[in-house]
Amino acid sequence: MDEIFKKIGTTQTLSQKIERNIERAIREKKLPIGSKLPSERELCEMFAVSRTALREALRRLSARGLIEIKKGSGMVVTKIDMKDAIDSLNLYYDLKFDVNLISQIIELRLAFEPEIAKMAAQNRTDEDLKNLEANLVEFAKCDPDNTQLESDIDNKFHLCVARATGNPFVIVTMEPVHNLLPRMRNFIYANIEGEKEITLGYHKEIVNAIREQDAERAYEKMQAHLDRNMQVYNKFLKNT
Amino acid sequence: MDEIFKKIGTTQTLSQKIERNIERAIREKKLPIGSKLPSERELCEMFAVSRTALREALRRLSARGLIEIKKGSGMVVTKIDMKDAIDSLNLYYDLKFDVNLISQIIELRLAFEPEIAKMAAQNRTDEDLKNLEANLVEFAKCDPDNTQLESDIDNKFHLCVARATGNPFVIVTMEPVHNLLPRMRNFIYANIEGEKEITLGYHKEIVNAIREQDAERAYEKMQAHLDRNMQVYNKFLKNT
DNA sequence: TTTTTCGTGTTGTCATACAAATTTCTTTAT
DNA sequence: ATAAAGAAATTTGTATGACAACACGAAAAA
Numbered sequence: 001m002d003e004i005f006k007k008i009g010t011t012q013t014l015s016q017k018i019e020r021n022i023e024r025a026i027r028e029k030k031l032p033i034g035s036k037l038p039s040e041r042e043l044c045e046m047f048a049v050s051r052t053a054l055r056e057a058l059r060r061l062s063a064r065g066l067i068e069i070k071k072g073s074g075m076v077v078t079k080i081d082m083k084d085a086i087d088s089l090n091l092y093y094d095l096k097f098d099v100n101l102i103s104q105i106i107e108l109r110l111a112f113e114p115e116i117a118k119m120a121a122q123n124r125t126d127e128d129l130k131n132l133e134a135n136l137v138e139f140a141k142c143d144p145d146n147t148q149l150e151s152d153i154d155n156k157f158h159l160c161v162a163r164a165t166g167n168p169f170v171i172v173t174m175e176p177v178h179n180l181l182p183r184m185r186n187f188i189y190a191n192i193e194g195e196k197e198i199t200l201g202y203h204k205e206i207v208n209a210i211r212e213q214d215a216e217r218a219y220e221k222m223q224a225h226l227d228r229n230m231q232v233y234n235k236f237l238k239n240t
Numbered sequence: 241m242d243e244i245f246k247k248i249g250t251t252q253t254l255s256q257k258i259e260r261n262i263e264r265a266i267r268e269k270k271l272p273i274g275s276k277l278p279s280e281r282e283l284c285e286m287f288a289v290s291r292t293a294l295r296e297a298l299r300r301l302s303a304r305g306l307i308e309i310k311k312g313s314g315m316v317v318t319k320i321d322m323k324d325a326i327d328s329l330n331l332y333y334d335l336k337f338d339v340n341l342i343s344q345i346i347e348l349r350l351a352f353e354p355e356i357a358k359m360a361a362q363n364r365t366d367e368d369l370k371n372l373e374a375n376l377v378e379f380a381k382c383d384p385d386n387t388q389l390e391s392d393i394d395n396k397f398h399l400c401v402a403r404a405t406g407n408p409f410v411i412v413t414m415e416p417v418h419n420l421l422p423r424m425r426n427f428i429y430a431n432i433e434g435e436k437e438i439t440l441g442y443h444k445e446i447v448n449a450i451r452e453q454d455a456e457r458a459y460e461k462m463q464a465h466l467d468r469n470m471q472v473y474n475k476f477l478k479n480t
Numbered sequence: 481t482t483t484t485t486c487g488t489g490t491t492g493t494c495a496t497a498c499a500a501a502t503t504t505c506t507t508t509a510t
Numbered sequence: 511a512t513a514a515a516g517a518a519a520t521t522t523g524t525a526t527g528a529c530a531a532c533a534c535g536a537a538a539a540a
Contacts, residue, residue, distance in 0.1 A: 011532095013311070013492060015299070027334065039521060050494045052292075055522090059255070059296045060303035064328065071253070071522045072501030085332035088304065089412070092325035094267065096408070104407045111359060115351035167344045168336070172329070173413045251501095253523065279490060290525040295491090311491045312532030 117222035128164035357462035360404035368404035
């Protein structure tokens with residue numbers, strides 16, 4: 001009896017079936033990355049469906065970043081990019097964003113970023129170090145009245161640290177979180193006098209630790225830095 | 241001069257323009273979550289485009305999880321679900337998976353999961369605790385010869401801990417990582433004699449700490465647990 | 481009032497045609 | 511023979527019209 005009701009919602013449309021079919025072929029590497037898909041006409045014949053249904057399946061696959069469609073040329077299986085994954089996370093976090101989540105974002109940063117600093121100290125390349133040092137210079141000469149730019153550079157610093165871990169999972173995790181920070185800017189960087197110098201001081205110490213590949217010190221400094229941030233945030237919260 | 245070449249690839253198709261248009265309306269909450277979109281016919285008139293182009297835009301939006309299309313009924317802006325974000329991460333990690341990434345997955349778990357255990361101890365609800373305890377029972381009475389089931393329950397344990405943090409960012413981060421673990425199973429759980437009892441012991445201690453909301457002990461036990469895992473993994477690596 | 485039936489609107493699929501971009505081949509000029 | 515120019519074929523993008531499959535509500539029947 002219940003089985004009848006279960007079927008509701010499970011009715012796949014034809015184009016969805018086609019989509020799964022092609023997706024499976026890609027996942028199983030039967031269609032290797034970079035390979036050209038058969039043309040629409042050929043696929044229509046193979047699946048014995050109309051061009052409409054096929055195309056709607058293809059549109060979905062391209063929206064999800066599995067294939068790339070070039071007008072007049074053809075379709076290829078794309079090397080799925082980290083950017084695709086980050087984009088969809090951005091979308092999700094963006095739509096979900098809510099002031100109530102701010103404390104959870106801070107909680108996550110407080111928990112993860114010291115560990116990330118540690119990993120960065122262990123795995124950083126010379127190029128990572130160069131990026132971090134460039135960020136310090138940028139931050140130092142940034143107009144202190146331009147709070148927008150200031151917090152952008154600050155965010156970039158933390159992203160650079162995440163990238164210096166060399167661990168793609170860390171990057172995918174933290175990029176969307178940091179993309180959310182500008183929306184918290186008005187809450188946190190509320191024109192606190194002299195805060196910039198303090199922040200810069202912490203950043204310098206973190207970079208020093210990463211330069212010398214001193215994992216424990218990188219951990220501690222990042223923790224101290226974010227603790228300070230937390231305090232500033234709490235001070236603001238009291239004012240509201 | 242170069243500007244001419246830059247334009248290559250930026251040529252948006254009509255359906256892409258429509259897609260961005262509707263996406264923007266959703267992001268700006270002009271189309272609130274749960275609201276019904278105008279019918280295809282109406283949208284065609286509004287945008288002054290053919291049904292073909294419009295529908296392809298809609299297919300893309302639904303593939304990305306922004307809208308839900310119900311045959312015969314209509315289209316609604318979906319309350320974007322965590323599942324959508326996790327799904328796309330799963331796809332990315334799945335296609336990217338490579339034995340070389342195993343060490344980075346372990347690295348991430350070693351860095352993050354102790355902190356996660358700490359957060360879980362601080363934030364867990366009674367229901368979280370019940371789930372964790374149920375998992376312990378399940379694990380205990382699991383047939384030790386069924387290594388597949390055994391590692392599934394193990395993974396589930398760590399997911400329960402992540403969920404007990406109550407922090408959605410933590411869950412989104414860890415779910416796809418743990419979905420990858422079954423593919424590492426053969427590498428790690430290579431029929432190590434007596435390993436199950438040791439694992440169960442750690443799990444119990446972690447749950448105890450979470451029950452008593454002892455954050456530091458939860459941290460330490462999780463760290464010890466994963467350190468042990470790491471050793472088992474390294475032992476295997478030597479054998480290859 | 482309750483149930484059934486039917487009509488209307490909505491999305492799904494099909495077929496055909498042409499536009500626009502790209503590739504391939506042919507022709508032509510050097 | 512080689513290279514450039516152009517024509518032809520191929521491929522994706524859009525438009526149009528038609529019908530099928532499904533959902534929902536209103537009207538009709540019990």
